[in-house]
Amino acid sequence: MxxxxxxxxxxxxxxxxxxxxxxxxxxxxxxxxxxxxxxxxxxxxxxxxxxxxxxxxxxxxxxxxxxxxxxALNPVRRARIDIQVIREEIEAKGAAFRHAVLVRELRAPPPDIRDRMGTGAGQAMLHLRTLYTADGAPYVHEDRWVNPEAVPAVLDETFSDISPNEWLVREVPFEGGDFTFSAMTSTPAEASVLSCAVGEGLFVLDRTTWSAGGVITSVRLVFHPGYRMQTEM
Amino acid sequence: MxxxxxxxxxxxxxxxxxxxxxxxxxxxxxxxxxxxxxxxxxxxxxxxxxxxxxxxxxxxxxxxxxxxxxxALNPVRRARIDIQVIREEIEAKGAAFRHAVLVRELRAPPPDIRDRMGTGAGQAMLHLRTLYTADGAPYVHEDRWVNPEAVPAVLDETFSDISPNEWLVREVPFEGGDFTFSAMTSTPAEASVLSCAVGEGLFVLDRTTWSAGGVITSVRLVFHPGYRMQTEM
DNA sequence: CAGTGGTCTAGACCACCAG
DNA sequence: TGGTGGTCTAGACCACTGT
Incomplete structure (x- = not known):
């Protein structure tokens, strides 16, 4: 010493x-x-x-x-990203949060969603499309599929008072998930929902979560232009 | 028990x-x-x-x-993202890695870079623009500013054998940094470097790192269309 | 085989903070 | 101010793996 x-x-x-x-x-x-x-x-x-x-x-x-x-020779730097409930993320910026359910239907998902969730072809899922706004401005567009076999209670919920995002976090325990961050070019449909120009670069987060009971939900979040996700090291 | x-x-x-x-x-x-x-x-x-x-x-x-x-009531989920050296990321996919330095100049950075690095107005920095390719296809375009006060040796390096990314990771110890993930719409300049269409959504990673000796470098990585960053939980 | 990290233990003291 | 988590200790045994 x-x-x-x-x-x-x-x-x-x-x-x-x-x-x-x-x-x-x-x-x-x-x-x-x-x-x-x-x-x-x-x-x-x-x-x-x-x-x-x-x-x-x-x-x-x-x-x-x-x-x-x-x-370590080539240190792998680990960035940790905190993913919180959308309402809290918006309110933390001091903005007023609202959500609106645009689509709510029970039907079989397209093949790419079936792939991600690893579920059978004919199996119906609850499909939800929701727009989250901050001070009235579109913040993020959520396209979600929920497995009613893993979450039967989802069929009784209208999501008028609580958003699908928050309801699932609160009500459904999940044990694991995977995230994919990427960028997309806004299609006319996305542009219309997010009130932005066609052909803008948009930040995208895909997430699939599961628990012991099986796959719970697969969701794609498309954020408004200019959205940034920050972290420190 | x-x-x-x-x-x-x-x-x-x-x-x-x-x-x-x-x-x-x-x-x-x-x-x-x-x-x-x-x-x-x-x-x-x-x-x-x-x-x-x-x-x-x-x-x-x-x-x-x-x-x-x-x-916890609203669990904040933490996604961990491993950020490794670009060469290793590309070689891990089984592709051939190459890099090409497009720009190497010593000059004062624009105001937004000065802001991010917190350096003085007249201070010259080494500006490097580098294209990294996987099997010959553009993978990511790096726009980097290096502080020669913190890293004097950088002025003697031509980066022909080793990329700026790897050289800095190897040679310069850094203690902290911040990351910002976002999306951008490809400009004609970016489209030309990345061989993609103008107006495509591109994934962007901004990073600034520092050590006890001060700010080391600030870099923007613009990835090819379709790039995805994955993680599990 | 032996050296190193990985973990567990029983106990102790401290720091914080809700009641 | 007392209860709870946060940490440290000295020692022990185990698990892995280079030699």
Whole structure:
């Protein structure tokens, strides 16, 4: 232990980050093993472990049993994106939230939706198209398919008071999902719903969620022009 | 302890997830405190703590000292996006990677870039425009500004053998950054570089990174039409 | 096989904050 | 001010994997 003790896991993490940033430990280098760092810092190995484990999860370190810990060569940076309920996202900007259900029908989905949900060909789903507005301006257009086998109660809901987005988050527990971010060129139909020009670039989020009971819902959100999704690291 | 012991933190986490999914614990409910869960599961409190801490980080639980732990009402879902070096992203798809530097000049950046980087008006930066291709097809167009004060070595690099993206990741340690995902409509200039039609929706990633030494670089990546960024939860 | 990280434990003290 | 989560410790055993 050369300097003052570094006893909290955050202090350890900061110190390790600093050494990597200052090239004391260079990309590809092995760093001392946990027990040795614990001795140097004057703390328990568990403390070092927690600090290093999180750095490994961030992609800054590569850790392998027996081999040891090394500074990652090409660090994979992990951006975390918080996806909250649309109403809260809009209200957080200080705007007035409203939603309007444009389409509500029970029918068999097109093939691409069947693919994504992994459901049978003839199976009917609840199809909902909803426009969410911020201070009256179109914010996002939601095109959603809900599996009534996984969520029978959805058939009794009119979604006049609560949006499909919020109702599902509140009422239906889900265990997993996948997200795809992309861009699309606005079609005349999208342009009309979002009150924008045809041929504008629009930000798109596709999401499919499931639980133990099977696939719950598959949804495409098409955002208004200029929408940005931000995150920090 | 009613059933068999649940001794690993993952088993504890799974069990808690199950109880939330099955509505044993409903949104808004307080769940038993750590010590009680440890007794029920037959494990140490630290084990329960690790399981619950991660669930709280995911946004599934709300934890506060003294108040206790409750199931989140409107869970904020966190999608994690891995941002790797472009070369690796392309080679992971089994395609051949190449890059070509289109522009390399030292000059003062436009106001919007100055804003993002928080640098002075007259300060010159290295401006680089680079096209990355996969099997010869345009993949992403990178428009980058590098701060030579933070990275003096950048002025000696021609980027013929290694791309600006990879060089910076390898050579320059950075401590933080922010990301913005959005969509744009392809201008004639972008369309020409990316070999796509004018007016197509394109996926855009803006990133600014810094370290203790100050702002390092600000970059805009404009991806080819049809690009998707995926993640799972 | 042996060295390293991964995890668990029992206990302790501290920090925060709702009542 | 007491109850709860947040953290640290010293030690132990296990799991994986390079050699």
């Amino acid at each position: 050369t300097g003052p003790a570094i006893r909290s896991w955050q202090a350890v993490q900061d110190e390790v980050r600093r050494r990597i940033a200052r090239r004391v430990w260079k990309p590809g280098d092995y760093i001392p093993h946990e027990a040795e760092l614990a001795r140097e810092f004057g703390c328990a190995r568990a403390t070092v472990n927690r600090a290093l484990r999180e750095l490994a999860e961030e992609g800054l370190l590569d850790r392998r049993r027996k081999a040891g810990t090394r500074v | 009613t059933g068999p012991a649940i001794r690993s933190w993952q088993a504890v986490q799974d069990e808690v997830r199950r109880r939330i999914a099955r509505r044993v614990w409903k949104p808004g409910d307080y769940i038993p405190h750590e010590a009680e869960l440890a007794r029920e599961f037959g494990c140490a409190r630290a084990t329960v703590n690790r399981a619950l801490r991660e669930l709280a980080e995911e946004g599934l639980l709300d934890r506060r000292r003294k108040a206790g732990t409750r199931v």
